[in-house]
Amino acid sequence: MxxxxxxxxxxxxxxxxxxxxxxxxxxxxxxxxxxxxxxxxxxxxxxxxxxxxxxxxxxxxxxxxxxxxxxxxxxxxxxxxxxxxxxxxxxxxxxxxxxxxxxxxxxxxxxxxxxxxxxxxxxxxxxxxxxxxxxxxxxxxxxxxxxxxxxxxxxxxxxxxxxxxxxxxxxxxxxxxxxxxxxxxxxxxxxxxxxxxxxxxxxxxxxxxxxxxxxxxxxxxxxxxxxxxxxxxxxxxxxxxxAESYDRGGHETYMHKEIHEQPDAVDRVLRGRLDERFSTVHLGGLNLDAREARGVRRVKILGCGSAYHTGLIGAHLIEELARVPADAEPASEFRYRNPVVDPDTLYLAVSQSGETYDTLAAVQELKRKGARVLGVVNVVGSAIARETDGGMYVHAGPEVSVVSTKCFTNTAVAFALLALHLGRIRDLSVADGRRILAGLRRLPGQIAEVLRDEERIAALAGRYAHARSMMFVGRVRGFPVAREASLKLKEVSYVHAEAYPASELKHGPLALIDPDVPTVAVVPDDDLLEKNRATLEEIKARGGRILAVAHQEQPRADDTIVVPRNEPELDPVLMGIPLQLLAYHTALALGRDIDKPRNLAKSVTVE
Incomplete structure (x- = not known):
């Protein structure tokens, strides 16, 4: 701040x-x-x-x-x-x-x-x-x-x-x-x-x-x-x-530079951590041996803003790959509800700066109550890195723009590494471990492929920029992507936006749908594809416009941004990238001060 x-x-x-x-x-x-x-x-x-x-x-x-x-x-x-x-x-x-x-x-x-x-x-x-x-x-x-x-x-x-x-x-x-x-x-x-x-x-x-x-x-x-x-x-x-890491490097804004740094940033977070021999990863900084990892009965992830949204992605990954119950909660709320601190729960504190006050205060409260807390941070030597029992650095490099992009993506990838690590210690098969490793290796190249579609995404942003509000929807893995995309749009363009699970749309938010409130739908090719398509039908029946982010063109969408397929567990990483560009180019079309959005600060070090 x-x-x-x-x-x-x-x-x-x-x-x-x-x-x-x-x-x-x-x-x-x-x-x-x-x-x-x-x-x-x-x-x-x-x-x-x-x-x-x-x-x-x-x-x-x-x-x-x-x-x-x-x-x-x-x-x-x-x-x-x-x-x-x-x-x-x-x-x-x-x-x-x-x-x-x-x-x-x-x-x-x-x-x-x-x-x-x-x-x-x-x-x-x-x-x-x-x-x-x-x-x-x-x-x-x-x-x-x-x-x-x-x-x-x-x-x-x-x-x-x-x-x-x-x-x-x-x-x-x-x-x-x-x-x-x-x-x-x-x-x-x-x-x-x-x-x-x-x-x-x-x-x-x-x-x-x-x-x-x-x-x-x-x-x-x-x-x-x-x-x-x-x-x-x-x-x-x-x-x-x-020092050059803090310069714009020929880009008009830091946000644009950092979006385009993501292929290299993701390569950094993977470098030296993939273990082909045992189809797992090396995470030495966790300070958590195999016996202790097998003793974890629950995982609780704490963060604020984009860090909280990556925590939602991380919780899904940990449940899917390690079969350990996991959930995410805003750190800013956690310590005020007198939470039950379970000795068999592993707590993860997520922060780009490692100095976010609400998250740091939650860590200190957990440590006071004897909990094991690991940090997932970007800045070496930061307060959360020092206060926790161990953890992972996400190696995104300096993130200067107030709006987080590359650190969000790298943190999501770091959670995939952690989930694979815990899964292979527990019951995840060698074949599934090998499959996830292959997907992780493909990510940098696939992110670069998405970024090459920027010109078309910019044109779409211009088409939707003057909407009075926007709805973002997704199911299960897609919902955290929708939440983060909604936040990005609000932060940088000041366009009002809401995010809901696609399954919840019919339970109230459909009342908001009209031609002036377009919907951005996250529609991966997974076992929920037909249910997601049914949601698109509900929106079209009420005169709503739809921009889909999907693995193939969606017949009921007005526009579709097609992203490459990865493993289903890793698809949220890729599907978030075009939505960063959508927020960026919407803000650009509206003439916003992209690196200094009003009323916001990069590192929130006050309560």
Missing amino acids: CGIVGYIGKRDIAPLLLEGLQRLEYRGYDSAGIALQPRPGTAGGLRTAKAKGRVRDLRDRLPKRFTGTAGIAHTRWATHGAPSDANAHPHLDASGKVAVVHNGIIDNAADLRAKLAADGVELVSDTDTEVLAHLVGRAQAETLEEKVRHALGGIEGTYGVAVLHADFPDRIVVARNGSPVVLGLGEKEMFVASDVAALVTHTRQVITLGDGEMATLKADEYRTYTTEGSRTSAAPTVVEWE
């Missing part, structure tokens, strides 16, 4: 911070700002510039000779207070000596604001973050570290923060609790960010802070410690992704 960038060193800071903010634009934001520690001998305190709107608006507002020795910057996604210059970060204390940028939500902000106001403090914004700047400024402590620690002691909620203080010009102090903070290590310079995307052009040596951890950055050194003051010894890691 919000983005943090900070730097201390000898470079020209403002351009560097602006570049970092631009690399975080994909996360979603409504305003931006910078605070600089002025060079020695410069009159006045901290220097700030803030602007509602885009990073380019902030750049236009920067004063001349806007330089310093250290700086922090921020892109804000509104939670407390509407987008405005006043609500943009960084926030200052009453003296103007303290500047704070903050990701997360301070739950007790209202009480803290009331106490500060009662003490005569004039609050100039509507944000929760401003209280933190005042608390740091009012803290009676000798060092900046102690001031920040004292202020955080009065905070309830989540935070990733970076703090400057005019009286301590040689340092930036940062802290994390529930919102990512990454340190970047350079030669006589140090960086901090909420996402490695802001760092990779300058350094690949990074340290990811854990919850309850703080750090002090100076130009030539750093140290990490807990919020209680105990030293920690976080080891640097090397970022695998190149």
